[in-house]
């Protein structure tokens with residue numbers, strides 16, 4: 001092979017190698033670009049979540065401070081996170097009790113909310129709980145706070161209509177003229193229909209000036225229940241409060 005052909009082949013080989021290196025670098029550059037974009041989207045999402053969560057925490061703290069300036073508690077309150085009503089809901093309940101002065105309050109799902117309403121001045125509260133253990137915890141909490149006029153009624157949960165577990169409807173037989181109905185039980189969560197029987201069992205037991213408060217209306221099932229309550233009460237209006245878990249307040253127009 002002549003020298004010219006050999007150097008031509010070497011040159012062509014070098015050129016091919018160069019093209020290969022350039023293409024590989026370009027592919028690597030594109031890959032790094034995609035990963036960087038993914039990373040920066042992730043960082044943006046985390047920033048958004050952190051910002052929203054600190055706004056939410058601050059709001060709850062504001063509500064908690066206001067709750068303690070509205071009501072003088074004589075014992076500590078359990079932490080208002082998780083299953084317990086959030087401070088924004090508790091503050092709304094305190095304000096409704098103070099301004100509306102309900103003669104009879106019925107609550108589904110007892111706990112800190114029961115103490116708050118009793119200490120805000122609710123005259124008579126019947127609070128239903130599907131757990132005898134949590135009913136007893138609420139009774140003890142009420143005792144610690146020296147709260148009077150409250151009956152915590154244990155009512156066993158069983159499948160009822162489309163709900164996987166609701167209170168025994170017979171345990172509401174003696175109830176009529178509800179001025180304030182608070183729906184924060186049974187637990188719900190996994191079952192969007194869990195709290196739905198409240199409409200059928202309790203709508204006919206409300207006084208004409210009743211107020212209905214529903215917690216957790218950020219969940220579709222609870223939101224539907226609020227809207228269906230409104231349909232059953234054409235002289236009422238519905239307000240959705242942008243609370244941590246979403247609160248619906250249905251009151252006379």
Ligand SMILES: C[S@@+](CC[C@H](N)C(=O)[O-])C[C@H]1O[C@@H](n2cnc3c(N)ncnc32)[C@H](O)[C@@H]1O
Nearest residue numbers: 083084085109110111112113131134184185187
């Ligand atoms: C949403 S909670 C009611 C909270 C109540 N309104 C309050 O403000 O504290 C509904 C039901 O969950 C049950 N419950 C309360 N705390 C619980 C816990 N830590 N684990 C499991 N169930 C709980 C009780 O039976 C209660 O009636």
